[in-house]
Amino acid sequence: MSEHSSSSLVTYVGIWAALIVGTILTYFAAQIDLGPFNAAVALTIATTKALLVALFFMHLKGASERLLKLVVISTLFFLLILLALSMADYSTRAWS
Amino acid sequence: MPDSSLIHGEVQNPALLHHFAEPQQQRDAASLGMWIFLGTEVMFFGGLFCAYLIYRLKYFGDFAAASQTLNAALGAANTVVLICSSLTVVLAVWAAQHARRTMLLGSLVLTIILGFAFLGIKADEYQEKFELHHVPGASFQFQKSIPGHPDQMANPQHAQIYFALYFIMTGLHAVHMIVGIGIFIWLLYSAWRGRFTPDYYTPMEIGGLYWHFVDIIWIYLFPLLYLIDLHK
């Protein structure tokens, strides 16, 4: 028997439902004028959905070791570095 | 110790490779390997997200104009298709874990069908873009006003950058989908041949990880590409 955690079927369907709701929310939130927050709302919902997929569908939550979580966090950290330090240049110079 | 699996009176799993001491080590290695590979994929797409971020901030109006020529409803539909396919994937892995052959084969078939559905909708979208001359290149044309500013025309060059990134990002995603469908066809064949048991279903698990990753990429692509200033 695998030592990998396995959620119950009910959990899987529940997460699926949450993802569908999230998609619908994203779509309809985009139709409303939230000013500068439209993008933030959309990305927050997207990140929540991504987390649900990673934690439950990809079994990251029940992973026996912290190593896999470290792999994910490290990757995201370096992606953030790429985006943030590039923006450090772009946000402080004018180019057309 | 190489013979640990024999202690419990089982036959040594034929899937155990010679350089591993026991099945759990092999499973853990496969899992870590796939997660690291997905890390490289995140960085691979990450370069595109970086380019997109910079140009979107710089040419926001033009990007909004270009984005609104996409069909957001179709994009949402495709998102739903992929989310359903991720469900069928976890169901397939669960079925392999619990030796439910019909459920396993059915889930794999559904996954493949949903994958093709996604590609079909994508192809339809690309077709429309081609007809509207929104494909970057020699015959690119773009005339539309910036959403919320009907008197201001969008800059076609900046719009072309949007479409270049749109096609490269969704195209790269589609390539990954095709590879994923290929993997799942192979998994379906292996499952049909009875290769997976509750003790050994590692290919299912790591194939599933790959599929979920492709889903996650789309979860980000949808709002970023389709939903810019939709309310205007």
Place this chain on the structure above:
Amino acid sequence: MAIENPQPERVNYLNKEYGIGSWLLTTDHKRIALLYLISITFFFFIGGFFALLIRLELLTPTGDLVQADTYNKLFTMHGQVMVFFFLIPSIPAVLGNFLVPMMIGAKDLAFPRINLLSWYIYVIGGVMMLHCMATGGVDTGWTFYTPFSTAFSNTKVIEAGLAIFVAGFSSILTGLNFIVTIHRMRAPGMTWTRLPLFIWAHYATSIIQILGTPVIAITLVLVVAERALHLGIFDPKLGGDPLLFQHLFWFYSHPAVYIMILPSMGVVTEIIACFSRKRIFGYSFVALSSIAIAVFGFLVWAHHMFVAGISVYAALVFSLLSYAVAVPSAVKVFNWTATLYKGSIHYDAPMLYAFGFLGLFTIGGLTGLFLAALGVNMHVHDTYFVIAHFHYIMVGGAVMGYLGGMHFWWPKISGKLYPEGWARLAALIVFIGFNLTFFPQFILGYVGMPRRYYQYPPEFQVLNVLSTAGATILGVGYLLPMIYFLWSMRYGQPAPDNPWNAAGLEWKTASPPPTFNFDEEPVVTWEAYNYDELDAPHKEEVPVAG
């Protein structure tokens, strides 16, 4: 230590199976390491050939050997071949592949078939590159800067870009394999703090390979797409920003230089410990400094872009971070030096290379700090100062480490001893040739000679001639080991299991090792670099290599 007579018919990884198929379809990490050895040596010759032509052209101030366009192709292809097809794979794919499983007590890497696949991917990329070079080459500089590469160059940019794209996946797969192997395949008792520092260095290198290489891969995809479809992502005339290319390119290519130097540092650590007969001073600092280099290395890329047009605020940030990244490297240099202090030093060939590394890497690293200073950078950017800086690290550092490692582990790899006298002579020739080639270039850059120019003012000729003379000597120094290594395979003295009485699991098995590395799975109960234990019964004897 008495040299044992190896049994004449002992089965090892070399003689277990014969035939080209047994090599081309092998999954044995040691055979794959040799496949890589042959391939990267081949590309070293190609890259060296381009270097030779460059230095020949630069003997005279006028452009009289080749045309300007040709010269552009020469330095471009020299850089591309040396970086992507020689340096990046060199130590990891040859020494790393061979030693990582053995050093941790494993039978093979975690994914042997992916290991073989990585070699085939490398070969495919290499063939693509050869074809590109043979059918016209590329002239953009190894840095592929846009919009020249995407909109103006008339050379085979797409093909070169795709070749490097393919080769990049070889690097990614190697790094992936090493990380999983080091995490999952260590023998019982081989805890993280008992690992040889060579392993820590390769672990850190693999992190960079995993995270950085995909970014240059996608960047090359964008360049190819832009060039083929006339997009405007990097073209200022179409609203794009050429600096975006540079940001994405250098996000990989700066950490890439740490891919090239970290493994070499790992080799030097092993050599210095062995030939000082001492545990490395500050083990945990050296281990953590490798990780720190990997992490910090990702934070400094825009120091290649100080004069390209980035904002002054970004330049300040990257300059500061570039000073920070020097610290872990300095930590290593201090620890190596402290290891030598009161050690029992032996001047065998590997140690000569390690000493060379110590001095030349330090010079290269310090000149990096000069370059990181914004004011200095304005003057010496794109001059021979930069070229001298990175060659001191890449050649004086990385290649010396590679050669030192090849000598150190040659008995283990081949089962034969190389001729020590010739090896010491070659090391000396390399050191002299190297300094004569590249030290004048510091001066040339400082007085203003730009890089990538095939003509120069006549007053620079003396220094250029010295540099070319040095390059010739350096070439001889490189040829010698190739000759005597090959010679030793046939005529060399058979090597004992542990000719250096060195610490490390790889020395506890036969030379050459059996296919599955160990007759019995090792169980580790001792700390790394236990030279006090190794030397204890033999305090009066000096380890002899022969």
